[in-house]
Amino acid sequence: MLPASGIMVMAISEAAMIDAKPRVALIGCGLISLYHLRAWASAGADIVAVCDLDREKAEKRAAEFNVARVYDDPAALFADGGFEIVDIAASVEAHAPMARMAADHGVHIMLQKPMCETVAEAEALVAYVGTRVRFMVHENYRYRPHYMTVRKWIAEGLIGQLRHAAISCRGSGLCPREGKVPFLIERQPYLTRFRRNLVFETMIHHLDVLRCLAGPLRVVAARLGHLADGLPGEDTAAMLLEGRNGLIVTADGSICAPGYPPLHGDRLEVIGSKGTIIMDLNRVFIVGQESETIEEVDLLGRYQECFDAVIKAFLIGLADGSQFETDRLDNLETLRLMESVYHAAGVEVV
Structure with a gap:
């Protein structure tokens, strides 16, 4: 089980960070890049360059963060060099080519989730990069503040040994809107061509959280x-999953649920041998101890925190050589779990 590891990373002294100012380039200047760049700036990194095939997007981000070098060709970016880290926040089909290019240039890799479209592609990428550079996947859900509270309480033994877990997400992002395309299509147009959506794009986060909390899992059935x-x-x-010692885990979701907000919210229940934790949207508490334990999180106001935490963990790992909590090998296990959901549901993975 992994719940204590993230807590330990957060507790490491700032003195463990890289002494010299880290130099980073970012590839992919879409919506999510804003949070990545804020995190790098907060960590004190020198953002030396940004790159996007749509140069206008790259120029916009460069202006926002006072970045001098702007590219629309990744090959030119790497040829010019001048950075030790690349943050790849581009679309998933660009992940493997960009990461391979980084490894060939001796540049450490921060790669937005999911690593690749299939497990086979991810395994090939991991083998290609090898240990030439450090390689971490930007899987930030387990670092979100309400999930961090759950992890902390489990690590402190407040509910004893895990016996059962259930996680769900609900949102209306794909519900029809009069005169407009659905919210998520407007926000993420690529979903119109994705043959895998909810599990691949969204609930891969939830599967990663479940692995973090409960250890290795196996998919029993899925629809x-x-x-x-x-x-x-x-x-x-x-989805129905099982873990060690008879642990039963369920995960379900819908992003076409009328009445819910367009951006999905989560509910998690973790039953232990001594107590039960519930995380319901932004509220976290121990059942029967609500008045003493309840915590409420401003999810929108604190959304940036998980990006900051991931970048900090990456820089600490580079500085002291420690294993990244969400390194490429750990993330492969999340990808395998995600892909096995499709297999269990009878959906061909290509």
Whole structure:
């Protein structure tokens, strides 16, 4: 089980950070890049360059963060060099080519999740990079403040040994909107061509959290549904998993659920031998001890924190040589779990 490791990383002294100012380049200047760049700036990194095939996007981010070098060609970026770290926040099909290019230039890799579109591609990438450079996957859900509270309480033994866990997410992002495309399509147009949606794009986070809390898991059964019209990928899913010592875990979600906010919210229940933790949207408490334990998190106001925490953990790992909590080998296990959901549901993975 891993719950204590992230807590320990957060407790490491700032003195363990890299003495010299780390130099980083970012590839992919879409929506999520804003939070990545804020995190690098907060960590004191020197953001030396940004790159996007859409030069206008790159120039916009460069202006926001006072970055001097702007590229629309990754090969030119790496040829010019001048940085030790690359943060790859581009679309998933660009992940492997960009990471390979980084390894060939001796540049450490921070790679946005999911690592690759398939486990086979990810395994090939991990083998190609090897140990030539450090390689961490930007899997930030386990670092979100409400999940960190759950992890902390489990690590402190407040509920004893884990016996059962259930996680769910609900959102209306793919529900029809009069006169407009659904919210998530407007925000992430690539979903119109993705044959795998909810589990691959969103609930891979939830599977990673479950692995973090409960240790190794195996998919027993899964069913996928399509409630939205005209989209190739699933928007509804139910999964049954099992872990060590008879642990039963369930995960389900829908992003086509009327009445819920467009951006999904999560609910997690963890039953232990001494108590039960519930995380319901932004509220976390121990059942029967609500008045003493309840914590409420401003999820929007503190959204940046998980990005800051991931970048900090990466820099600490570079500085002291410690293993990244979400390194490429750990993330391979999350990818394998995600892909096995599709296999269990009878969906071909290509």
